[in-house]
Amino acid sequence: MNILDLLQIDGIQAEHVSKGEYHSPCPECGGVDRFSSWPDRQNSNGRYFAGRFCCRGCNWNGDGVNYLQKRKGLTFMQAVKKLELNAGPMPEKIIRVWTPAPQKEAPGALWQSKANAFVVHCSEQLQGNSVAMAWLKSERGLNPETVKASRLGWNSKDVYQSRESWGLPPGKKIWLPAGLIIPNYTGDAVTRIRIRRSESPPDESRYRNVSGSNMQPMTLWADQQAVCVVESELDCLLINQEAGELVGVVGLGSAQIKPDAELHNRLMNAKTVLCSLDADGPGAKAVSFWRRYPGFKRWMVVRGKDPTEQQKAGIAVDQWIKAGLI
Secondary structure (H helix, E strand, C coil), X not given: CCHHHHHHHCCCCCEEEECXXXXXXXXXXXXXXXXXXXXXXXXXXXXCCCCEEEECCCCCEEEHHHHHXXXXXXXXXXXXXXXXXXXXXCCCCCCCCCCCCXXXXXXXXXXXXXXXXXXXXXXXXXXXXXXXXXXXXXXHCCCHHHHHHCCCXXXXXXXXXXXXXXXXXXXXXXXXXXXXXXXXXXXXXXXXXXXXXCCCCCCCCCEEECCCCCCCCXXXXXXXXXXXXXXXXXXXXXXXXXXXXXXXXXXXXXXXXXXXXXXXXXXXXXXXXXXXXXCCHHHHXXXXXXXXXXXXEECCCCCCCCHHHHHHCCCCHHHHHHHHCC
């Protein structure tokens, strides 16, 4: 029994076209000649499940088993039995074990020297830029003390420099776009420069990491028993500013970033790990990873998608953090 037999049972006669392909009305949407079927085609793992089909109208597609599951409400094994097929051994469930990577080495000495000089220059530029400073206060909630201590900066125009001048292998020039400079330090060593571009292109990320940066998260965590994990470094700075005496803060930079071995061990020993990734698709998808930590607590913002938007909506960051620690 194959897909053509199933169609015939449903009162549909398929017409042979060429090379094993047949056309017929779709049993689901009824479109004339939109339904293509291939009675001899196998699925991707090589098992013969009574042929394949696809409707160009409603985009319904699959094999004979899928056909019976949808049209007759059968389970997988019921459909296999109906078709008198041998399903073969079912694949074993694969359990993926995650192992944290070792802490990444800091970029080379020349890169750090160039990066540090760039950060210092841009920090001075930001201190003299009243418009940018006002934006950081009104839109991001960061006071001047936090801006200065975190060494945020401002790059007024796009800059292109050779990779060799930064101690990197030859290649396409390093692009330092105009925008807000967000450095990340490990101790006294700058390990990453992230730039929030002045102009956000429609099909690209607004944020860009300078070539040679490593992807260690921003970690503002001393000896607090609790830690809050967020995506944005600017959110990280805001929480540290408003509630640093209550929690350490980790700013991943992206929902997909994972902790290295050192940070992983600290998270395993933390009393509370407030997982406050953004209230959006990528954030929701990444939450499951963080459930491995004993102190895990999903602590979403009440308003907006992140702590900064929530604070702008009138909910104080420190009160939100206190509630999460109860």
